[in-house]
Amino acid sequence: MDIRAQRPEAGVLFQETRAQVFLNREGLGIADIFITEDDVRFIGENIGILLQYSSISVHAITRDESSFPHSPAVFLLVNEESVNEVDEPTVCEYHIVPGRSEHLEEFYDALCEGQTLNPDKEEGSEGDEEEPIDLRNFTWADGYGPDFLTGASGGQTLGPSGDQNLSVTAFNNLRIADIPVYDPNSVMNGEQNGTESENMEDDGRYDDPEE
Template identity: 30%
Template sequence: MVVMSSYREPSGEIRHQESNTRAFVNERELGSGTLYIAESILSWKSSTSEDGFSLEYPHISLHAVSKDFSNFPHECLYLMLDADVDNTAEADDDDEEEDNLTIVRFVPADKGILQQLFEALKDCQLLHPDPNDSISEEDEFDGDDGADAISDITIQMNSINNGNGNGHSDDAMDAEPGQFDDAE
């Protein structure tokens, strides 16, 4: 769980900084503040206090520009996190499945900036690939399994190549001896 705390600006290069951005965690509005999309971390700081929060990129499962007013009344930068990020002390323990998923929305005062926020977030997230998404040696083909699959394909291809198009192989055709010998 991440709780609002005393905030420090992110280190490293800041790709985009947007003031007058309201933050929402699940259904709770945290107020207006500044959104920092840095190469190291994504952060938001309240404009009325020293409180804020930071999110590590591998925990951001999905991000998008949302214009769906049926679920949320504002255009926003929508983030789905694979971790519990709750800023209330009274977290509801009845539904444990939702406890592992958090929705964070950033609503900038200037809606025209949403695509730029999305692009900056995408670029920074690419710098921090999820280690659980990489292919391990165990996931790769075993030499024998791969050889069997290639062998099956080769056999099927040879069957097709040896056919003359009407279901008969070249061996079944009547050829006169020496018909295909090279001329001397």
């Protein structure tokens, strides 16, 4: 029994009393079901289960008696272990048969709402927002500073990140396409800046010493 599975005092999205609970198609007994804003709880005389939304990979309504004879029921596919801690988490099936079948849709909708309130966190994202890049000490190439990008002539300024104070008009006027692009292929082909390859040939720096 999960000792954390106590009756919730607040945040209940749905409650079903005296539902039948099955784990891997084996009956666990009768329990009250609580779908809360933070988790899912099964609480009965000999049952105390708390499921985090992050552990529930699938939830659905099953009506196929050939698949599960006690249908209709709510089906949960649950990873009992955190996938971040073990290579192959234990996957188990829960079937919950409400006392009244007309509660199935409400039960399912509450699960959907709970999942929405608890989205999975992407790896590497801890909720920390990235700091804007500070361009105050950035060395711009001659003629291609903030004024060039915005087309400003002294009246438009950029914030510390280079774009914090941009208006929509200024953003639309960004002259990104006018910035020359370095093309390494042109250097490899002896076409650097259009004329430098000719200058290198003229000054004899790359003459064959055997000639």
